Amino acid sequence: MKHESLGIIEPQRACCEHPLALESGGTLERYDLVYETYGNLNDDKSNAILICHALSSDHHAAGYRDESEKSVGWWDSLIGPGKPIDTNRFFVVCNNNLGGCGGSTGPSSTNPETDKPFGPDFPMVTVKDWVKSQVFLSDLLGIECWAAIVGGSLGGMQVLEWSTHFPGRLQHAVVIASAAKLTAQNIGFNDVARQAIRTDPDFHEGNYYQHGVTPERGLRIARMLGHITYLSDNAMAQRFGRNLRQKEQLDYQYNPEFEVESYLRYQGEQFVNRFDANTYLLMTKALDYFNPARNFNDDLAAALSTATADFMIVSFSSDWRFAPERSHEIVRALHTNDLNTSYAEIESDHGHDSFLLEIPDYFKIMHSYMNRIYDQLSNTPKGYVDKDVGKDDGK
């Protein structure tokens, strides 16, 4: 099935002149958010869907940046005309997170107080702060209530934050390959990545912009490590095995000899060219800090008790960084709160990266769920559970 493309998308910029009080204690006096939109907002502004991006992506979720094939958005397979998140039906918004390097205010932006890049002076931002900034964007766009907020991985954490802190502002929460908190193993991986960057001699305590360098080696290693963990053992075995790179014999040198080595180096190289090291540090910290149950004696159900949205939770069988068990925890907390919840565990060999891939069972379920959302825009279908009734009957 060939779908039409969204074509080239022009990013837009929202300027917020109101100070944002951050969870870490600091304040951002003003900030910009860069975002893209796809499709048209309907008259009653009820068909808007917010897409929340993950660690290394940005506001460019769908369509193309320019004429080149390579400039395609990171979730273009899912978002577009006739696709599961159908832009003929929905008005879709995706913004670059605060602290990002896609154009929103972040460490590489100019600090108005010093006229130099923020660098290490950019305050620590968290999932909570991102959601607050997205609320500002919603107000600016005149969207009182999102038909759905959709996110994968770190994006899913933003969806959870929205659903509990601004429950009246979304109808549906779609949380894909995510977790309500990272495991020790995950935090460990993130810290190895951070140490790789911070110990790079070109890091200059985060002030590398002024030195005209970037901590390339550190960022490259961080990305290589991340990339390994986003794939599954099977996926790597199938794709690379022990294949040698354009040769038959081992040459007993430290040059990349196995295909997997040159692939990872290539991935690292590509990443260094498009991503800021300080942003990578911030994003991984935001991942580590997220834990809505922390203030509720580690009781996730209590933390989610303010949510009223309907939830669709999706996990992938071979995802070991955001394992199905993490999704089970979310699902359990949701049904403890008697919330309308559906959960799908998709068979896939592609590890955490699965959420970015066009896997038939996954897309079929997304299609069905988005259909359900669309049907509810105009009328409440008969077969659907009224969540208020469910609440009253709750234990």
Place this chain on the structure above:
Amino acid sequence: MIKTLAKMMVNKVNTTNLSRFDLQIISDWVTPNSKVLDLGCGNGSLLKHLQNTKNTTGYGLELNPEMIAHCIDNGVNVLQTNLDKGLTHFDSGSFDFVILSLTLQAMRDPKKLLEEMLRVGTRGIVTFPNFAYWRNRLQIALNGKMPVSKELPHKWYNTPNIHLCTIQDFQKLCEELGFVIESSIAVHSSGKSNIGLTAMPNLFGEIALCRFKKK
């Protein structure tokens, strides 16, 4: 005949076109506005029916990804779950009714699942093919072989229905587990009732339906 039963089970697995009488009886047993958990909910048609007619809330559990999409199409809450792994992720006393329709016989540990049903719910409703139905008895008695039909070419060694039982067997297990059968009915797959069914359900009942709770 087992053929018909097999066909119904095929339906259950592939499309879950629960026949009207089955839906109707279960629906009659479920009190309005109650919380329902449907184990092995297929495409969600039973839950949809209960939502529409009884204003119930709750969830369906299903393993088959295709069925998950159908449930979502039907506006039913569905959680992809392997029932053989138990219901440990549900808190005790979460539901008013836990329904297991034409699935008991395919479970690895039916006894444990029945116990789990009345841990998470107040009442259980089970429907199962009665293996003591006279035509089954006749097939085994005359041929001396496990009944196999053309429509469902499963042999005894590859059938998903690994724990077939009779109405009497089920009653005995309920007693053992300390369950009280509140209502039970045996029906013919056509939905028609007759004197034989009422007098000797274990002989003339093709499908058994039971509603039970703890003593």
